[in-house]
Each structure stands twice: as C-alpha cells, then as structure tokens.
Amino acid sequence: MTSYLVKPPIDLGEATVQNYKKSLNLASRLYLRADADDKKTISGMISDCEYAIEWLSTGRRPGNKRGIERRAAYQRERLVDPLKMQAYVQNSKAGSPSNLTEWQRFQIQDALSRLSDRERECYVLAHGECFSFSYIADLLGISRSSVEEYVERAQRKISEDLQSSLFLIS
Incomplete structure (x- = not known):
C-alpha cells in the first residue's frame, strides 16, 4: 500500500x-x-x-422496486408470532418466556386444524422449524414452488380464520 x-x-x-x-x-x-x-x-x-x-x-433501500409501505397485505402481516410457532413445534414445558399457555397452544392447533395435511406440514416446517423452502422440498420430495404454494395457501387460510374464528382472537 x-x-x-x-x-x-x-x-x-x-x-x-x-x-x-x-x-x-x-x-x-x-x-x-x-x-x-x-x-x-x-x-x-x-x-x-x-x-x-x-x-x-x-429513505429506501437501493434496488428495491417497492417500499415496505407498498407491499401487499400478505407480505406485511405476521399471522403467527414466529417464537410462539417455534415453541409450539418444540412442545417445551420448561420455564422459558417463549413457552405457550394451554390457551395459546389451543389457538395454534385450531388454526392448523383447518389446513390440509400437506399445507400443515409445509407451514410447520417453514415457520416452526425455520427450514428453507428448498430444504422442505428436498425433505418432502416435491418442488420448491409447490412448497411455496402450500405455505401461501396456509397463510391465506389462517388469515381468513383470524377474521372469523372466536378461538383465534387474542
């Protein structure tokens, strides 16, 4: 130098x-x-x-076509708190603050019960286990786009249920 x-x-x-x-x-x-x-x-x-x-x-990240304020609704909302979903999958009963009450566990089970088996499987692997869509696709022997479609469909169903189910109201 x-x-x-x-x-x-x-x-x-x-x-x-x-x-x-x-x-x-x-x-x-x-x-x-x-x-x-x-x-x-x-x-x-x-x-x-x-x-x-x-x-x-x-005030925007360079290269982004859309700012966060113009994203579609399904891209902005968090349907289930990621920590709660992970705690649900781990089924831990220790004294961690991220553990769920019986009511919270029931709410998640109620939301997941409305999904098809494949949608539930993909949704839980993506949001509960935090696996990538590619890894889930390899694990289940389906295409990545199928995993993405199952997760999107599950999110759409859960979002609709949030509007109508008495059990999912916090």
Missing part, C-alpha cells in the same frame, strides 16, 4: 448525506492517485458511499 493511504483516519462525523458526499469526494480524489491494487479497494469504498447516499436520500 502506498503512503497516502496509511495516514490517520479522518473523522467525518455522523452518517449524514453530506458526510457521505465528503467521503465520496475524498475517495474519488484518492482513486485518481492510486495504483492498480488500491484502485480496486477504493472503487469498493466509492460504490459503498454511493449506495449509502442513495439510501439516505430516498
């Missing part, structure tokens, strides 16, 4: 658009004087600064 990169670091303050623009300007000037090895590192720094500037300026 050349000596101009070994200078003490410059504190540019908190993460603001202006400070990232200062960093970008500084990195761009260093890039012009750097040798081939350093140019690769500095270009990575430049792209990181540009990414952060875009994120801070727009």
Whole structure:
C-alpha cells in the first residue's frame, strides 16, 4: 500500500448525506492517485458511499422496486408470532418466556386444524422449524414452488380464520 493511504483516519462525523458526499469526494480524489491494487479497494469504498447516499436520500433501500409501505397485505402481516410457532413445534414445558399457555397452544392447533395435511406440514416446517423452502422440498420430495404454494395457501387460510374464528382472537 502506498503512503497516502496509511495516514490517520479522518473523522467525518455522523452518517449524514453530506458526510457521505465528503467521503465520496475524498475517495474519488484518492482513486485518481492510486495504483492498480488500491484502485480496486477504493472503487469498493466509492460504490459503498454511493449506495449509502442513495439510501439516505430516498429513505429506501437501493434496488428495491417497492417500499415496505407498498407491499401487499400478505407480505406485511405476521399471522403467527414466529417464537410462539417455534415453541409450539418444540412442545417445551420448561420455564422459558417463549413457552405457550394451554390457551395459546389451543389457538395454534385450531388454526392448523383447518389446513390440509400437506399445507400443515409445509407451514410447520417453514415457520416452526425455520427450514428453507428448498430444504422442505428436498425433505418432502416435491418442488420448491409447490412448497411455496402450500405455505401461501396456509397463510391465506389462517388469515381468513383470524377474521372469523372466536378461538383465534387474542
């Protein structure tokens, strides 16, 4: 590394658009004087600064087509608390705060009882065991898209049941 990169670091303050623009300007000037090895590192720094500037300026992660506020309802809602679903699958009775009461266990059983066997199996493996769709597909000998469809169908049914079942109201 050349000596101009070994200078003490410059504190540019908190993460603001202006400070990232200062960093970008500084990195761009260093890039012009750097040798081939350093140019690769500095270009990575430049792209990181540009990414952060875009994120801070727009308030959205760069590259996303839709912000979280414009997601479809099924993408935003959590039908079952993941910790409760995992506690249900583990069936643990120890003193952990994530363990379920008998009423909570009954509510989950009621929600799962309305699903087909395959939907229940895929939903529990995905949300209770936290397995990926690909792993579940390999485990059950079906395609990944089938697993995704079963889980989506199960979520849709549980969502509909949340509106109508007396047992699922917290």
